[in-house]
Amino acid sequence: MLTALFNQQLFTTIHYSREELRGLRRRGASFVCPHCSSVLTMKIGSRNIPHFAHMSQADCELVKGETLHHLLSKQLLYDRVSSLHARVSLEHYIRELKQVADIYVKTDTAEIAIEIQCSTIPISEIVRRTHGYHRQGITPFWILTQPLKSKKLLSLTTFQQAFIRYSPHLDYFLLQFLPDRSIFQLYSHLLPVSGTAFMSAAPIIIPVSEFTLPPSIPDVSVLHPYSLSHWYDYRTKSIYNRIHYNNARTDVFLREVYGEGDTFLYLPLYIGIPVIPHGIHIRNHEVEWQYYVWKDCLKGDSISEESVCRVLDRRIAKGHIELRSLPLLKRDEVIKRIASGYLRLLEQVQVLSKINDTYQLTEPWSCPDHFSAFEKHKHDFFPKWKHILKKL
Ligand SMILES: [Zn+2]
Known part of the structure; x- marks a missing residue:
């Protein structure tokens, strides 16, 4: 810690030179922790940042996480911030x-x-x-x-x-x-x-x-870090990893895919597209949460932003979809933004068409079931996707 009580006043080491501090120490100046009132010792090496330490491993808020790295961070930021603002305390x-x-x-x-x-x-x-x-x-x-x-x-x-x-x-x-x-x-x-x-x-x-x-x-x-080839590589890698490291009998997601009669390896490319930027709130890979949206809602005939939100909320409640812990961000409307972002992308790649506030599939759902059907789908799909990419 850099601050102590000295003669009942706050005293901060970074305002003094090493020599001044050594002088105070020689004269037996007594420093006290402003938080827990224990007596402190002053540490003045030749290379470290002069600081105070508790005599014993006290159970004190100020002791926690106190490393040289932390002291240096405090000193640098304090110096900078106090050059900009008048009322700054350490x-x-x-x-x-x-x-x-x-x-x-x-x-x-x-x-x-x-x-x-x-x-x-x-x-x-x-x-x-x-x-x-x-x-x-x-x-x-x-x-x-x-x-x-x-x-x-x-x-x-x-x-x-x-x-x-x-x-x-x-x-x-x-x-x-x-x-x-x-x-x-x-x-x-x-x-x-x-x-x-x-x-x-x-x-x-x-x-x-x-x-x-x-x-x-x-x-x-x-x-922008995004590129079509990067996205495609990472999407493919994620699918292979899932198949390689997970057991289709115990993996809830894989079980649903196979249970529906879909082929995980050949899922259409519009399942697993990045919803930029708000998709980051969902921890699961896009392939996974978007597949749930397809299965629960988009294969049916009443497709709207609300119905997609309901699917996401329900799957989150069941633990199938997990949101990241991002405590510095507001969570309101995140699900709505993700749902509308995904629907908008699907509309842009002409998988859905919008009529008033609802959407319709332009073609009935079909999951390619063998390699050549998937290659054909890829061939048809990429040109549409490239065009969207330019707007990112
Ligand atoms: Zn203390």
């Missing part, structure tokens, strides 16, 4: 919530709590803290500082996915802070290809010296 205790915000900012119009998260905590804890802040009229701003696995695809744990946010300009995005390099990396236009892997645009680098609150995004043009 390790700010909020009495009503009995919790400590890493950095607290009061502007003329808003109160903002910056929460820097290095260690993995339960998502329910993020939800609880977020709600608490909102109740006090404080806007929380969560910052993820964990390293991310990123090669061709960005691989995100469930915890890391909890930091995904949305803006109309960036679609779904993830902001990561790298204190060792003093930069933020922003991965925009996230597009899931599995429960944990995402395509994203090349990350935008924001030096901490350009960070603002609320963050302003540099106006750079980003290349």
Whole structure:
């Protein structure tokens, strides 16, 4: 921790030089934890960030997740934010919530709590803290500082996915802070290809010296990660994985596909198309949830946005479809947006036609049942899909 009580006043190490701090320590200055009132020791090495530590492993809110990485993040962000705003405090205790915000900012119009998260905590804890802040009229701003696995695809744990946010300009995005390099990396236009892997645009680098609150995004043009061939490859891979790693007798989804007499390998390509951007809320692969929509609703003759919503809601309730935990996003209307997004795509690829508020199949449903029938379908379908792709 960087803040302690000294002579009943808040004292922050980052405002003093190492020499000044050593001088205070020599004179036996006594520092106390503002949260639990235990006596603290000052740690001043030659390379670390001078900070306070509890004498014993106290059960104190301020001790949790306190690593050098965390201290450095706090210091860098505090320095930057206090150069922009007048009223900024470090390790700010909020009495009503009995919790400590890493950095607290009061502007003329808003109160903002910056929460820097290095260690993995339960998502329910993020939800609880977020709600608490909102109740006090404080806007929380969560910052993820964990390293991310990123090669061709960005691989995100469930915890890391909890930091995904949305803006109309960036679609779904993830902001990561790298204190060792003093930069933020922003991965925009996230597009899931599995429960944990995402395509994203090349990350935008924001030096901490350009960070603002609320963050302003540099106006750079980003290349959308989506391409028809990528999509087709990942869709095919997902189907093969499903067949390879799952048993058709125990896998609820496969059982339904085969029970209907459909061939999983040759499902029409309009089952499993990305509903950009809001489809990210569903954790299951598009092939899976869209197949349920087909089976429960689109094969029948009353097709509407409401009926698709009902299918999704019912399948979620049964546990067949799982929504991602994205606690920083509003969930209202998500299902409706996904349903309307999918129906609109099906209309664009001429699988459905719209009459007033309902839809009709342009041709009766048929699932190709052998390779050459599927190849023919692919041949017919791709040209229509290419045309949609241009509008993304
Ligand atoms: Zn304490």
